[in-house]
Amino acid sequence: MNYIKSSFLWFFFSTVSLYIFAQDHSNLLLPAPILHEQIINHKGYTLSYNEKYAQANWVAYELTADETNSHFKRTNQFMQDPLIATGSADNADYSKSGYDRGHLAPAADMGWSVQSMAESFYYSNMSPQQPSFNRGIWKRAEEFTRQAAIDNKEIYIVSGPVLTKNLPTIGHHHVAVPAYYFKVLLENTLPPFKAIAFIIPNASSQLSLQHYAVTINEVEKLTGIDFFPALPDEQEEKLESFIDISQWFSGTHSFVNATATRHKKLSNTVQCSGMTKKGERCKNKTKNGNGLCYLHQ
Numbered sequence: 001m002n003y004i005k006s007s008f009l010w011f012f013f014s015t016v017s018l019y020i021f022a023q024d025h026s027n028l029l030l031p032a033p034i035l036h037e038q039i040i041n042h043k044g045y046t047l048s049y050n051e052k053y054a055q056a057n058w059v060a061y062e063l064t065a066d067e068t069n070s071h072f073k074r075t076n077q078f079m080q081d082p083l084i085a086t087g088s089a090d091n092a093d094y095s096k097s098g099y100d101r102g103h104l105a106p107a108a109d110m111g112w113s114v115q116s117m118a119e120s121f122y123y124s125n126m127s128p129q130q131p132s133f134n135r136g137i138w139k140r141a142e143e144f145t146r147q148a149a150i151d152n153k154e155i156y157i158v159s160g161p162v163l164t165k166n167l168p169t170i171g172h173h174h175v176a177v178p179a180y181y182f183k184v185l186l187e188n189t190l191p192p193f194k195a196i197a198f199i200i201p202n203a204s205s206q207l208s209l210q211h212y213a214v215t216i217n218e219v220e221k222l223t224g225i226d227f228f229p230a231l232p233d234e235q236e237e238k239l240e241s242f243i244d245i246s247q248w249f250s251g252t253h254s255f256v257n258a259t260a261t262r263h264k265k266l267s268n269t270v271q272c273s274g275m276t277k278k279g280e281r282c283k284n285k286t287k288n289g290n291g292l293c294y295l296h297q
Helices: 002-026 114-119 137-152 214-224 233-241
Strands: 037-040 048-050 056-062 098-103 128-130 156-159 180-187 194-201
Touching: 037 156, 056 128, 056 137, 137 156, 137 180, 137 194, 180 214, 194 214, 214 233
Parallel strands: none
Antiparallel strands: 037 048, 048 056, 056 156, 098 128, 156 180, 180 194
């Protein structure tokens, strides 16, 4: 009896201490609250869960240069997130769907501890991605992010899907299939502070990552997410309204300000994400930032 009681107390206090660590590790500069979201803190990242779309609105975390050195291999053990009150997606949702289980916080960024690596495979950290996207341009964006952490010693990252009405779904949890994904990077530990963002169609692309660079303001317009409300107003406005590409890509000299249009940046034509009356995905093509053709606006 004493052994059982001691084991229970050890588990309880260990769990509490890990939760507190997760809170301390990931409560920095989180986006503003979203209606009906559930905030979940894991060891390596924090996420805002959206029950309607059965995935995260965003996943946020800090990445240091040291943390890019992976000490633990991928587990590849995809699991339901036990902290999602309504239950996250599961294996059955993605099975035979034709979509990859795309990481929002990549496993390669979480190899600095056993727990962070394991938790990176929670389905709350997954979103349905076209295989050519997940293994192509999105992977390149993840590699760029790790290099940015090395170059800048530490960066803050927010990644997520662009969740809009009438998206097609997969599985019994009706997991939405986004037409676009975003990634936002912020370096505000050492001046000069800087930020950059990307909006990328969920499709194959041979274009450079620079082609998809946008201001944070552009991502906010598209998603409705207020990314860094905790920053001083003047600093937030400056960081979110323009970017200097040359600060992030050596040898590249390009300036993007708040007047850059979403439609110019989202120049790739993609299949409309709307659904027909027969319950099939619309076959129209679109360049609209929300992934919808004129019939589904």
